Amino acid sequence: MTADPFTLWHPVASEHDVPYRHVHHGQLLGRELAVWRADDDFVNVWENRCLHRGVRLSIGSNDGTELRCQYHGWRYANRSAGCTYIPAHPADAPARTICNRTFPTMERYGLVWSGEEPVGEPPTVDVLEAGTPFGLRNLPVHAPADLAVRHLQAHRFLPSDRLDSGSVAMSVEWADEYSVALTAATTDTDDGSASTAVFFVQPVDSGRCVIRAVLAETPAASDQMAVLRHHATELNALVARIEAEAALLPAPEPMVPVLQQVPLHLAEVPEAPSGRQAALRVQVRRKWETAAGVAAFELAPIEGLLPTFQPGAHIDVHLPNGLVRQYSITNGPGETSYYRLGVKLEPDSTGGSVCLHSTVREGDVLAISEPRNNFPLRRDSMRTILLAGGIGITPLLAMAQALDRMSLDFELHCFAQSAEHTAFSDVLDGLGESVVRHLGLPPDETVAEIRRLVAAPDEFTHVYVCGPGPMLEAARREAAAAGWPDDHVHFEYFKNTTEIDDSSTFEVALARSALTVTVPSGSTILEVLRESGVPLPSSCEQGACGTCVATVLEGEPDHQDVYLNDSDHQAGDRIMTCVSRALSDRLVLDL
Amino acid sequence: MAGANSECQNGAVLDQWHPLGAIDEAEPNVVHVTRLLGESISFAVTPEGRSAAWRTRGDLAAGMPVDPESVAGTLPSRCEFLYVWTSLGDPPERSFEIPEFFEPDRRNFNACTIGLHTSAPRAVENFLDMGHFPFVHDGLLGSEPRTEVVDYNVHVDGDTNEIWATECQFWQPAASATATEGQMVDYIYRIMQPYSILLYKSCPAAPERMDLIGLFVQATSEEHCRGHMFLSLIDDESSIGHIRRFVQTIFAQDVPIIENQNPKRLPLDPQAETPIRSDRASILYRRWLSDLGVTYAVIPAA
Numbered sequence: 001m002t003a004d005p006f007t008l009w010h011p012v013a014s015e016h017d018v019p020y021r022h023v024h025h026g027q028l029l030g031r032e033l034a035v036w037r038a039d040d041d042f043v044n045v046w047e048n049r050c051l052h053r054g055v056r057l058s059i060g061s062n063d064g065t066e067l068r069c070q071y072h073g074w075r076y077a078n079r080s081a082g083c084t085y086i087p088a089h090p091a092d093a094p095a096r097t098i099c100n101r102t103f104p105t106m107e108r109y110g111l112v113w114s115g116e117e118p119v120g121e122p123p124t125v126d127v128l129e130a131g132t133p134f135g136l137r138n139l140p141v142h143a144p145a146d147l148a149v150r151h152l153q154a155h156r157f158l159p160s161d162r163l164d165s166g167s168v169a170m171s172v173e174w175a176d177e178y179s180v181a182l183t184a185a186t187t188d189t190d191d192g193s194a195s196t197a198v199f200f201v202q203p204v205d206s207g208r209c210v211i212r213a214v215l216a217e218t219p220a221a222s223d224q225m226a227v228l229r230h231h232a233t234e235l236n237a238l239v240a241r242i243e244a245e246a247a248l249l250p251a252p253e254p255m256v257p258v259l260q261q262v263p264l265h266l267a268e269v270p271e272a273p274s275g276r277q278a279a280l281r282v283q284v285r286r287k288w289e290t291a292a293g294v295a296a297f298e299l300a301p302i303e304g305l306l307p308t309f310q311p312g313a314h315i316d317v318h319l320p321n322g323l324v325r326q327y328s329i330t331n332g333p334g335e336t337s338y339y340r341l342g343v344k345l346e347p348d349s350t351g352g353s354v355c356l357h358s359t360v361r362e363g364d365v366l367a368i369s370e371p372r373n374n375f376p377l378r379r380d381s382m383r384t385i386l387l388a389g390g391i392g393i394t395p396l397l398a399m400a401q402a403l404d405r406m407s408l409d410f411e412l413h414c415f416a417q418s419a420e421h422t423a424f425s426d427v428l429d430g431l432g433e434s435v436v437r438h439l440g441l442p443p444d445e446t447v448a449e450i451r452r453l454v455a456a457p458d459e460f461t462h463v464y465v466c467g468p469g470p471m472l473e474a475a476r477r478e479a480a481a482a483g484w485p486d487d488h489v490h491f492e493y494f495k496n497t498t499e500i501d502d503s504s505t506f507e508v509a510l511a512r513s514a515l516t517v518t519v520p521s522g523s524t525i526l527e528v529l530r531e532s533g534v535p536l537p538s539s540c541e542q543g544a545c546g547t548c549v550a551t552v553l554e555g556e557p558d559h560q561d562v563y564l565n566d567s568d569h570q571a572g573d574r575i576m577t578c579v580s581r582a583l584s585d586r587l588v589l590d591l
Numbered sequence: 592m593a594g595a596n597s598e599c600q601n602g603a604v605l606d607q608w609h610p611l612g613a614i615d616e617a618e619p620n621v622v623h624v625t626r627l628l629g630e631s632i633s634f635a636v637t638p639e640g641r642s643a644a645w646r647t648r649g650d651l652a653a654g655m656p657v658d659p660e661s662v663a664g665t666l667p668s669r670c671e672f673l674y675v676w677t678s679l680g681d682p683p684e685r686s687f688e689i690p691e692f693f694e695p696d697r698r699n700f701n702a703c704t705i706g707l708h709t710s711a712p713r714a715v716e717n718f719l720d721m722g723h724f725p726f727v728h729d730g731l732l733g734s735e736p737r738t739e740v741v742d743y744n745v746h747v748d749g750d751t752n753e754i755w756a757t758e759c760q761f762w763q764p765a766a767s768a769t770a771t772e773g774q775m776v777d778y779i780y781r782i783m784q785p786y787s788i789l790l791y792k793s794c795p796a797a798p799e800r801m802d803l804i805g806l807f808v809q810a811t812s813e814e815h816c817r818g819h820m821f822l823s824l825i826d827d828e829s830s831i832g833h834i835r836r837f838v839q840t841i842f843a844q845d846v847p848i849i850e851n852q853n854p855k856r857l858p859l860d861p862q863a864e865t866p867i868r869s870d871r872a873s874i875l876y877r878r879w880l881s882d883l884g885v886t887y888a889v890i891p892a893a
Contacts, residue, residue, distance in 0.1 A: 054852045262862050
């Protein structure tokens with residue numbers, strides 16, 4: 001009984017076929033393969049076809065981490081073969097998984113092994129395991145694999161250290177459907193010289209194969225050229241004999257590989273995105289590591305000027321993986337030819353910071369929103385206290401530079417793990433003595449330090465805080481305890497960690513649009529209004545950024561955001577439509 | 592019956608008019624031999640622009656002198672829009688209209704005829720595609736990072752059953768042979784028949800008018816074709832040689848890409864490939880081919 005070739009491992013390339021930054025065109029059992037080595041040494045074996053328009057990926061380019069299709073610049077990731085970027089739609093890369101077909105892969109004995117649906121592992125060959133395998137030149141053969149295997153069993157060569165030998169005895173160590181192992185031993189002397197070679201035959205198509213030969217022992221360096229030449233000569237002669245016989249046989253029908261269908265949801269043209277819009281296109285002009293785990297980006301306009309921003313403003317960045325994330329602009333006054341962002345790699349990232357750190361690179365086009373400022377800086381106070389926790393430095397850096405330029409009195413307190421973890425140190429250094437660094441403080445000392453910094457409320461001072469949730473809560477608590485009025489302490493949250501209760505059902509009437517809609521449980525006001533054709537601007541959509549605010553004319557809001565402060569919540573005249581709901585049966589909004 | 596003795600058995604394709612070659616490039620009153628739908632086809636033109644086409648036969652070999660009007664047993668043929676056209680079935684009286692062609696100040700000529708090892712519809716679809724400009728025609732029709740394809744409209748005209756893609760725009764560093772700087776260029780695409788497509792493009796010399804660039808594809812077999820590049824331009828300045836060189840450069844950049852598409856026949860099954868929004872025109876084209884009953888040079892949907 002013969003094994004199903006589709007369940008076997010076969011060699012599809014040799015190590016030297018897949019140098020860095022190259023794409024090797026392979027073929028196995030009729031199917032074309034794109035074989036490429038990433039810089040992390042993983043060898044990818046993929047269907048040789050871009051899912052978009054069927055162009056061979058073997059004519060694409062390998063940049064070390066991704067394979068780029070030559071036709072439309074689609075990029076596919078190392079290992080997963082997931083599409084990471086579609087240049088035709090930089091604004092709205094759909095959040096769907098376009099994934100190329102991959103095949104299992106393993107390197108062994110200097111060969112790259114793969115298969116359609118291989119079972120287990122590539123063959124283990126004792127003589128190669130015990131030896132020092134040495135790859136010979138590959139020979140493509142215009143003949144079926146079984147014919148090559150049959151001829152190989154009668155193949156002859158000389159032991160590596162006795163290429164002058166006059167007479168050898170050949171023995172077949174074993175032969176199966178796709179491999180043959182031969183030993184050549186001298187018989188004209190009794191020095192016992194012998195070499196074993198294993199010949200793997202890759203079935204390229206029904207009428208074509210590649211002989212990939214491996215010597216069990218690596219010859220002495222000085223002999224290698226001679227050994228290679230000897231085997232090349234003998235194998236060339238063998239191939240000529242195989243092809244001569246194949247020419248006499250009827251040509252077999254070529255194998256027709258079945259190309260997988262793409263899933264239904266990928267077969268349809270996606271709708272234009274609704275909701276958050278990204279009006280601007282920018283190019284990543286520079287990307288660098290500004291602190292441990294923090295990547296900085298300079299985003300430059302593709303044409304024209306970038307819209308004006310104010311200190312505290314953020315932009316939505318529409319990422320190639322379909323996610324939308326908010327980042328503060330860190331620029332100082334006058335730095336208008338680019339937006340500079342700082343992005344911390346979050347260990348529990350849901351894909352935003354990971355994408356920016358690992359996928360987005362210099363030269364890429366990103367879609368971003370216009371800047372919005374929900375964290376405005378008052379410049380009419382006698383003194384300003386800026387409290388930055390970790391990556392919370394970003395909006396405060398813009399504020400500090402603005403205050404510095406206007407010669408207004410401020411102090412910027414940077415809480416960070418260490419100097420290495422302090423982002424944009426170069427900019428901070430330029431701000432001189434207004435910057436105070438608090439490095440490596442444990443949580444309780446951080447709280448004590450914040451308590452000390454906000455100990456003396458005064459009506460001519462404003463406090464701005466941005467950092468992780470616990471720090472913000474501490475600042476909120478300490479400031480309240482010290483007697484600061486709510487409207488003198490300003491917060492920017494990274495995210496809203498409140499657990500959102502969206503179980504209620506209520507009515508929303510729009511005073512200006514004369515429209516009444518029902519918001520069912522599980523939907524937000526923002527979503528329902530959007531579906532009804534009343535688009536509201538939004539950004540973080542989790543009650544942290546303040547973009548989707550609406551004025552409440554009637555009814556009692558059920559606040560679930562962290563953007564509005566306690567006094568705002570009590571006043572009840574504004575609502576964050578992305579998370580907050582109604583305690584009353586009905587809300588009337590000024591929309 | 593149409594197609595009874597044809598290699599191609601697809602009535603929807605047999606009944607079309609197919610281009611055989613540029614009139615200007617065919618020496619008059621001489622037998623020219625080419626291929627169409629898997630068959631050898633001969634044709635000849637008179638100096639006055641009348642034509643005859645027939646299935647190649649031994650008594651009229653390539654290069655022999657012939658009076659086209661005396662050939663018996665001919666196929667339907669016509670000289671129109673720079674080319675000799677024929678049909679292996681029952682073609683319609685009129686093929687399609689190009690009113691602009693007859694405007695007196697236009698320069699109409701065949702820019703090139705290029706053989707391609709791919710199917711005719713793959714060539715048409717490539718011609719319809721803007722997304723590849725920055726990658727395949729870098730520095731000419733597009734340039735990174737200006738890669739975005741903005742949404743456009745596409746529909747089938749109810750009267751003529753032609754596909755129109757309108758309000759297409761793309762940023763181009765050197766949109767034409769006369770362009771000296773980058774600009775946003777307006778495009779309209781029009782597919783008149785399964786293997787013929789026309790592009791209307793904003794004209795640098797006359798902002799209110801449009802240049803016409805056509806790709807009339809001669810399907811020599813299911814997986815081979817010849818692309819005839821039709822030009823109707825408002826451009827008094829450039830030499831024909833200069834324009835031809837520009838067009839041929841563009842075409843030559845496409846060849847290695849479209850000859851590396853797998854499969855070569857255009858798959859009409861929606862699940863064969865993955866479209867994005869910028870592919871709405873090609874998706875409609877594939878559906879339209881299915882609706883017309885085209886099975887030649889395509890892989891029909893199951």
